[in-house]
Amino acid sequence: MFLGDQGEWLFGFFRSLGRCSGIMAxxxxILHGLHHAWRLRFRQVVVESDCFEAVRLANEVDLGQAGNMLITAVRDLVKHD
Structure with missing residues (x-):
């Protein structure tokens, strides 16, 4: 769910991911939300999550996880100018 700066609902989406961990979900x-926000020309996006580990993986430079394509894709969108 995406909310505006005043807390108003902007858009939401759903997708079947099949079988995966909660962190991967x-x-x-995060990946699809950032990608969609970028397509809609939102350039200042705040991502909030109750999954600390997912946020940590998206933001930290953790060389042990650098090979994971999903984490790399999220990091690339976070760094997108």
Missing amino acids: ELWV
Whole structure:
């Protein structure tokens, strides 16, 4: 769910991910949300999540996780100018 700066609902989406962990599901949500926000020309986006591990993986430079394509894709969108 995406909310505006005044808390108003902007858009939402759903997707079947099949079988995956909660952290991977949260990373998919972050990835698709950022991608969709970018397409809609939102350039200042705040991502909030109740999954601390997913947020940590998206933001930290953790060389042990650098090979994971999903984490790399989220990090690339976070760094997108």
